[in-house]
Amino acid sequence: MSINQRDFYARPALAVARDLLGCRLVRVQSGKRLAGLILETEAYQGEEDLGCHASAGLTPRTSVMYGPPGYAYVYFTYGMHWLLNAVTDQAGTPAAVLIRAILPLEGTTAMAKNRPYRALQPGWTDGPAKLTQALGIDGIFNRVDLCDRSDGLYIESGERWADAMIEQTPRVGLNSVPEPWRSIPWRFLVQKGAIDVG
DNA sequence: CGGCCGATTATCT
């Protein structure tokens, strides 16, 4: 397994969102690997994308998206949830990919401790806030370098799913965003039948 | 099983 390097992220969010499916999200917590296969992502591309936080322009919160690719953009929403994005595209072009679901593969016991309530129930990591809880990711991970193993949060290359196994749908939760951004199919997910769930 | 709604606070207007 090798860590995705800067050039992997230095592309438009749409391409990175597609290629992150099947990669392995790794969080090293207390010396242990907590990791899972990425099954669902969403692309947010540019100030003109009214679903993207950067559509509000350069602010302290969105500034990380304007920086170089390969860094984490972790933000807080709905008063209680942390969501994990990977910054993509070149510096100066704000873009990011939201990681929405993983299949837990390593360190599931530790993940269950991080997320005791629904641990190991069906679907316990199939939401963007659920997976950050399971992996113990919060605001202190904002701006960490995903290309650097020493930060304890990175993404390894994985197997590439066939296009036939990948579904594209509109992004979730953008009900107050105008068209065409509300309906543009920039959400990527691995079809359920493609996954061998235990 | 599906749909509605409250929780709770960082960020921007």
Place this chain on the structure above:
DNA sequence: GATAATCGGCCGG
């Protein structure tokens, strides 16, 4: 002062 890239509980059928 309003809003939010969500989750989980509770309700009704």
